[in-house]
Amino acid sequence: MSTALPVFVVQSDFTDSAWKKNAPAIMTEQGATIYLGQNAAENLRKIQKAGRQLDNLGVAAVKLSGEGWGFDEQWAFANGYTDTLSKNQIQWADGADKLAAMRNIVNWSRDLINLPPQDIYPESLSQRVAEKLTSLAPEHVSHRIIKGDELAQEGWMGIHTVGRASAHAPCMLVVDYNPTQQADAPVDTVLIGKGITFDSGGYSLKASEGMLAMKCDMGGAATVAGALAIAIEQGLQKRVQLVLCCAENLVSGNAYKLGDIITYKNGTTVEVVNTDAEGRLVLADGLLFAGEVGAKKVIDAATLTGAAHVAVGNEYNALFSVDDDYANHALSTAAAQRENLWRLPLQPWHKENTPSAFADCANSRPQKGGGAGGASNAAGFLLRFAPNDGQGWLHFDIAGAYNNSANNMWATGATALGVRTIATLLQDD
Template structure:
């Protein structure tokens, strides 16, 4: 196997190859970095190298650090997986990068899987099995599916998923390394796991439906983050809740005008069946709140409004607590991921009014109207224990529809490192 050796240099190139500032000497590529945005430059250079059919690289030299190596790997990776990267640096750095790569690759493979291959129960099962291989006897789990969801009053997941022949499911998983069955829960993670989103009766156009295998990216992200934190020595008790369903059309599917009565008594009128993510997350947030954690983190590919606000290089974050926003920003910066806070005030809870129920699940206008991402966060806030710190992450950066100068098409796993860092914070 022939590896291209790749080094970093801070010298200006004599004859750079393209905007990525790459030059070649025999079997060696030199990436010429300037002082600003070195990780972004490394990622762009990796995309340039990959576009030339280079599949195997050996990173070399003392100029590489963990962050530039990781950025290079993100740009070099493709959904097909036909590549090989050899890390450099200390053994500790190589181990850290290998752990990050394992977690990100798990999230990407899940997110890129076809809807046919990844049913709601399969998603829950694969997540539990992978975490079990890492955590062993410290991990226990159960999957609640189909009619069992109604028996336990998880009405949102059941409603969204009942239109499919493949049953909806909630994964409840407990990672408890303390040895104490009564140990407090430090963090509860909640992930949106819509394995395919047709939009339901508020059906999406074909072009908008094509990439909707990615709508379980939140579930993949929180699962991968927990696995990474465990690999890196997590010693706190963490609960995981995945809200898994297919949003399809049939004679059994939920409809516009339906009213759901949630476990906490909140009634919700369905005015848009394509605003289904918040309906399933409402169950997960209630389940998480019941465990009395210090912090709840949910992640979801929730709104196009967040994407319009922050673009595809940032994830939008929301919290009622300023210190939680600050923690998320600090943790994201430490792993060179991008988050940006959007507004969340108590009145956002009331921005989706209904004449028939306590709230609607959206506004009956295209995209949910102005401030749609904040309104969605306000809806979710109704289902979080008021005494618990809470962070909502709208994953605008979790998936690329097409190849770009930084990413290949498909899942990015952007957000995994941030959440893992918060778990170990």
């Protein structure tokens, strides 16, 4: 690495009158210094802001120097100092191997989300993920890509319906990580990711300003793929299957329309009242798959609703579950990983909040944003398809894990918030 700017953390108030007291990092002849207070959580926020400050100053390489750089402090700095194109270089203070390996995978997840839509479409996303996971444990990983009309032939009607209008065929990627190498080994967890590689809204067409960032609508797929990659690198000894539900939601003569009815593999019929509520339609297939393989636990992640984004902003992911014990464990896990997670309401009766006169249910309410409680109602729709009446199931709505423009904590683009939490949940007994 070329010459790097030294960065220090100091547990002390600074008195240099040349700098404003709220400046995250103070520049001196020795490098940059971050002065910390007594509040641990606020210290981590300040460290992350300092990373953003140095990136904005055009610093291309840093060396974390001196005492005080624990794992959490280094990771907070890396979150702020990571630029959109993942070019900034860090020399770690301690624990370099673990930090570098984790940062490489998190940046891989971010880069997938940030790639332009001509490069990421259903099959290319599936291939990139399969290749990455296979490279980490080639003897333990196998995969299958179910593509185009094969989806309809096998009954995966949500993915097929949403993606059939695109020149890029929809896909379901199934990755089987089986460290036992025994065909009858039980599946501990199924990870499900929403992989809408571009979302125009379909015939419920988005406005141009709302469509610009919709390359990020496969953020759930990148998040769970990154989580599995980290868990594998950390020695995961349980069988985990990854299911990515991949499609482009576009408009053409054979696109699905408002009023269409989808019949799912389990016989459930769904009236389409909003083609821009497509994520839940593809995730339903993933949840049905999880039930077929008898997974003990099911975790899905999706940039699902603007309502969740409004509720928790860009600083949190939203969590939904009817399994209180598992939900509380997820919240404590997220806190330990320094990733903000907030539980929003979900009860069994939320399943009834998207009614239809023509089918078992609709995919939304025919109102802007799905009406009041839109995020919970979307989770309620998914609950219809979750195995075991939702016991052992977590739904992460990560709609806020992408920034249309940089702020004082994150660069423009994907944040990968949630990857560490889900990776840790995979390791649970």
